Amino acid sequence: MADLTSNFVGIKSPNPFWLASAPPTDKKYNVERAFEAGWGGVVWKTLGEAGPPVVNVNGPRYGAIWGADRRLAGLNNIELITDRDLEINLREMKEVKQNWPDRALVASLMVPCEEEPWKRILDRVLETGCDGVELNFGCPHGMSERGMGAAVGQVPEYIQMVVEWCKQHSNLPVITKLTPNITDVRHPARAAKNGGTDAVSLINTINSIVSIDLDLMAPTPTIDGKGTHGGYCGPAVKPIALNMVGEIARDPLTAGLPISGIGGITTWRDAAEYIALGCGNVQVCTAAMTYGFKIVEEMIEGLSNYMDEKGYKTIEDFRGMAVPNVTDWQYLNLNYITKAKIDQDLCISCGRCHIACEDTSHQAITNMVDGARKFEVIDEECVGCNLCVNVCPIDNCITMEEMTTGSDPRTQKPIDRDYANWTTHPNNPMAAIEPAE
Amino acid sequence: MASSNASTDIQSGRLSPDQYSKNFEDIHAPLTKHEAVVEADRCYFCYDAPCMTACPTSIDIPLFIREIATGNPNGSAKTIFEQNIMGGMCARVCPTETLCEEVCVRETAEGKPVKIGLLQRYATDHYMADIGSQPFERAASTGKKIAIIGAGPAGLSCAHRSAMHGHDVTIFEARQKAGGLNEFGIAAYKSTDDFASNEVDFITSIGGIDIKYGAALGKDVMLDDLVGTFDAVFIGAGLPHVNDLSLAGDDAENCIDAVKYIAELRQTDDLSKLPVGRNVVVIGGGMTAIDIATQIKLLGAENVTICYRRGADAMGASAYEQEVAQTNGVTIRHWLQPKALHMNGNMVSAIELEYTSGANGSLSGTGETVTLNADQVFKAIGQSPDDTPFTKTGIELVKGRIGVDENRKTSHAKIWAGGDCVAGGEDLTVASVEDGKVAAENIHKTLMG
Numbered sequence: 001m002a003d004l005t006s007n008f009v010g011i012k013s014p015n016p017f018w019l020a021s022a023p024p025t026d027k028k029y030n031v032e033r034a035f036e037a038g039w040g041g042v043v044w045k046t047l048g049e050a051g052p053p054v055v056n057v058n059g060p061r062y063g064a065i066w067g068a069d070r071r072l073a074g075l076n077n078i079e080l081i082t083d084r085d086l087e088i089n090l091r092e093m094k095e096v097k098q099n100w101p102d103r104a105l106v107a108s109l110m111v112p113c114e115e116e117p118w119k120r121i122l123d124r125v126l127e128t129g130c131d132g133v134e135l136n137f138g139c140p141h142g143m144s145e146r147g148m149g150a151a152v153g154q155v156p157e158y159i160q161m162v163v164e165w166c167k168q169h170s171n172l173p174v175i176t177k178l179t180p181n182i183t184d185v186r187h188p189a190r191a192a193k194n195g196g197t198d199a200v201s202l203i204n205t206i207n208s209i210v211s212i213d214l215d216l217m218a219p220t221p222t223i224d225g226k227g228t229h230g231g232y233c234g235p236a237v238k239p240i241a242l243n244m245v246g247e248i249a250r251d252p253l254t255a256g257l258p259i260s261g262i263g264g265i266t267t268w269r270d271a272a273e274y275i276a277l278g279c280g281n282v283q284v285c286t287a288a289m290t291y292g293f294k295i296v297e298e299m300i301e302g303l304s305n306y307m308d309e310k311g312y313k314t315i316e317d318f319r320g321m322a323v324p325n326v327t328d329w330q331y332l333n334l335n336y337i338t339k340a341k342i343d344q345d346l347c348i349s350c351g352r353c354h355i356a357c358e359d360t361s362h363q364a365i366t367n368m369v370d371g372a373r374k375f376e377v378i379d380e381e382c383v384g385c386n387l388c389v390n391v392c393p394i395d396n397c398i399t400m401e402e403m404t405t406g407s408d409p410r411t412q413k414p415i416d417r418d419y420a421n422w423t424t425h426p427n428n429p430m431a432a433i434e435p436a437e
Numbered sequence: 438m439a440s441s442n443a444s445t446d447i448q449s450g451r452l453s454p455d456q457y458s459k460n461f462e463d464i465h466a467p468l469t470k471h472e473a474v475v476e477a478d479r480c481y482f483c484y485d486a487p488c489m490t491a492c493p494t495s496i497d498i499p500l501f502i503r504e505i506a507t508g509n510p511n512g513s514a515k516t517i518f519e520q521n522i523m524g525g526m527c528a529r530v531c532p533t534e535t536l537c538e539e540v541c542v543r544e545t546a547e548g549k550p551v552k553i554g555l556l557q558r559y560a561t562d563h564y565m566a567d568i569g570s571q572p573f574e575r576a577a578s579t580g581k582k583i584a585i586i587g588a589g590p591a592g593l594s595c596a597h598r599s600a601m602h603g604h605d606v607t608i609f610e611a612r613q614k615a616g617g618l619n620e621f622g623i624a625a626y627k628s629t630d631d632f633a634s635n636e637v638d639f640i641t642s643i644g645g646i647d648i649k650y651g652a653a654l655g656k657d658v659m660l661d662d663l664v665g666t667f668d669a670v671f672i673g674a675g676l677p678h679v680n681d682l683s684l685a686g687d688d689a690e691n692c693i694d695a696v697k698y699i700a701e702l703r704q705t706d707d708l709s710k711l712p713v714g715r716n717v718v719v720i721g722g723g724m725t726a727i728d729i730a731t732q733i734k735l736l737g738a739e740n741v742t743i744c745y746r747r748g749a750d751a752m753g754a755s756a757y758e759q760e761v762a763q764t765n766g767v768t769i770r771h772w773l774q775p776k777a778l779h780m781n782g783n784m785v786s787a788i789e790l791e792y793t794s795g796a797n798g799s800l801s802g803t804g805e806t807v808t809l810n811a812d813q814v815f816k817a818i819g820q821s822p823d824d825t826p827f828t829k830t831g832i833e834l835v836k837g838r839i840g841v842d843e844n845r846k847t848s849h850a851k852i853w854a855g856g857d858c859v860a861g862g863e864d865l866t867v868a869s870v871e872d873g874k875v876a877a878e879n880i881h882k883t884l885m886g
């Protein structure tokens with residue numbers, strides 16, 4: 001059995017699965033249920049300043065998009081930071097930490113962008129015995145209108161400044177949570193690093209309108225006839241999050257900076273992918289909000305099983321292994337030739353590969369062979385684009401096969417097994433000129 | 438009806454009122470909205486979809502299912518009605534297991550086709566409840582007059598499409614009610630709540646369709662007269678004659694024409710009044726045999742046995758239909774052909790059957806026999822046309838039925854035909870609807886040049 005224990009910037013937890021700062025971590029009742037279910041840690045829902053708490057809308061707070069059979073694909077919310085009194089949250093956090101000393105408890109914080117409020121809140125959370133703090137620079141709705149959350153996260157100078165205050169006024173590990181609502185995520189990550197952060201976590205939610213109610217003519221969720229953008233999360237955002245994680249992991253200026261991966265993690269496989277891209281642990285919210293806390297059992301068992309199969313004894317054994325293989329387009333091997341291949345035994349003859357290729361791509365798949373319904377790849381036309389694989393409803397029915405000998409029937413050019421990329425390609429006007437032989 | 442013979446156990450009212458309504462409720466509960474959307478999500482929206490090719494009326498099945506999935510059931514129904522104005526009845530009676538659902542790629546993939554029939558019913562039921570009148574508008578009047586013989590599926594389909602094109606249609610129907618086999622033939626549990634009759638109203642709501650009832654061909658109305666008065670004639674007369682066993686005693690009161698009995702069953706407002714034998718033998722292997730056997734069992738018969746002269750594979754009824762009968766307690770026996778009716782006075786008391794064997798189409802009796810007690814014997818061994826009016830007008834017949842080309846045109850310049858009365862048909866509602874539609878298009882083309 002693989003060892004799933006996690007030590008993220010000194011914060012220990014029995015497994016790398018934390019619940020992200022969000023509604024599931026808003027109070028003791030939920031958090032203790034999560035720990036009973038097996039979660040390794042929680043980031044408590046974001047605390048604000050002392051005094052009258054924020055208020056939430058009393059109408060709908062969530063919106064969603066669905067896949068087939070109404071599987072939740074993306075969730076959007078307009079909920080603010082905790083609307084419970086600071087003192088109650090602090091007291092409950094302390095009780096939870098005492099009850100569950102082996103689990104990670106991290107306080108998420110968001111106060112106005114001034115040194116004094118940050119110092120005050122840091123002093124208060126220290127009383128709880130929590131293991132670290134996460135700076136919420138990500139919330140894209142509501143709080144950002146008040147100069148907090150994403151409003152800070154979108155200005156690298158502010159990030160650096162606040163991180164510096166936090167490192168100065170607290171000995172707790174500092175995790176800086178980044179917003180994806182920015183052009184190049186490397187800049188805020190660099191700023192956080194420059195400020196001395198112990199880690200970054202990403203992504204926070206993405207600005208979104210999930211749908212328009214065509215009767216009310218307003219965005220959903222609709223509050224008395226109006227809607228506003230919310231923060232988007234769930235399985236649909238995972239590709240965006242993975243890219244941002246990858247950008248930071250391979251940026252020479254932030255390489256090695258610990259990352260807590262967040263964004264659409266629903267299964268052990270999602271988690272393993274984040275870890276392969278360099279994340280020390282992962283944070284989950286939407287999957288728990290969709291299925292309840294029990295899903296962590298599948299995540300723990302699945303990750304453990306995968307690691308056993310691969311022979312990885314600890315998370316560190318495979319963490320970051322995919323990072324060197326994330327590169328720029330210009331370095332991809334243009335001599336690598338693949339052709340789609342359809343397994344006729346698995347094919348159910350739905351014809352989706354044919355029509356996708358015929359209507360929208362390269363006319364490289366038949367629909368009739370000798371007068372009978374049959375779907376075969378025409379190697380002379382196939383550019384190896386993979387669209388047929390993606391639209392085929394049967395797993396592994398269509399595969400991309402590498403050509404290693406002979407010549408490409410499409411281009412008539414012999415297969416060249418040597419690596420060659422765009423930087424030296426003859427069609428590239430900027431190509432580096434190779435020395436004449 | 439009381440027992441008419443001391444030793445023949447025929448009774449009415451064998452069941453309690455609750456049992457009648459339970460036994461004759463809808464065989465398939467309609468899908469709820471949730472079930473429909475979940476099922477619709479299973480459709481892969483195939484290219485050149487096999488289901489569509491398998492449908493005799495070429496309904497755009499992937500499109501109508503996608504319209505259900507996207508919350509547009511009325512649009513879905515329109516897609517269905519464009520190809521098949523009887524989409525509602527076909528959703529109930531089509532043997533989908535041998536048509537669209539048999540070739541569904543999910544049948545190939547996991548042995549569970551998308552429930553196309555039930556989805557079609559969901560969409561068409563939704564439309565008929567929500568909107569009611571059929572969705573097409575009549576073209577401007579052409580002044581052309583079309584006579585249609587028979588208000589069954591073929592005739593109504595032809596009438597609707599012709600009316601759509603702006604022609605004036607008169608239907609001549611022998612009975613006092615329209616619908617043909619939909620109204621008089623199909624098993625009661627497949628068409629509940631007077632659906633057949635409601636569908637006739639739905640179809641004729643397009644306007645321009647006049648139905649003359651009690652107008653039997655060759656008796657009340659003559660084909661030659663119609664040819665002289667109308668611009669075109671469509672024959673959808675069905676098969677009025679039921680084949681006999683050709684055995685002595687065939688005409689006994691309790692040796693019953695299954696088609697006629699089913700018609701009575703469909704029209705009665707009190708199932709407990711129907712005469713039901715204790716031991717019942719059904720002769721035949723088609724849908725009618727299944728329908729009478731299942732229904733007589735559901736009416737309270739104790740032992741119901743279908744006897745068919747060939748093997749299970751050769752039965753006209755699909756494996757699914759055979760299963761419906763068996764699930765309801767009907768016994769199906771193969772390789773048995775009727776040899777003699779044993780009489781008790783003027784009533785049949787038993788039927789003697791000879792074992793048969795055969796291969797590659799040949800069939801012969803083995804000489805060995807078995808005798809089954811029978812309080813009722815139902816004849817369901819096929820129907821045949823009344824060809825006298827056709828031959829009189831010079832229409833060519835093929836194997837006793839009307840010969841037609843791919844446009845459903847007969848050898849007569851002004852006469853088209855479709856449904857069960859034409860040669861080479863499949864004797865399915867959906868095939869009849871297609872015949873009527875194709876004929877109407879060709880009539881339109883012919884009349885309008």
